[in-house]
Amino acid sequence: MKENSKTDGQSMFKEILKKAYVRGCTENEMTSKKMIEDLKVDLKNMPIAQSDTI
Known part of the structure; x- marks a missing residue:
């Protein structure tokens, strides 16, 4: 789950x-x-996913 949101965030940033x-x-x-x-x-304006690492 975390990996998927990380990948989504990276692609959005790109x-x-x-x-x-x-x-x-x-x-x-x-x-x-x-x-x-x-x-x-x-x-x-980029949505920020909740993360357990922060």
């Missing part, structure tokens, strides 16, 4: 990073500061 990379490559006005701010928002 999708967020991929989205930020694609956004950075396609937008003309994208700056590194704007990309970091967008990434922070995406990470804050």
Whole structure:
């Protein structure tokens, strides 16, 4: 069970990073500061699974 939620979290994190990379490559006005701010928002919106290891 824990392994499955860990894998789900990792894949979700990879999708967020991929989205930020694609956004950075396609937008003309994208700056590194704007990309970091967008990434922070995406990470804050990422659901966090409960973990016994914390």
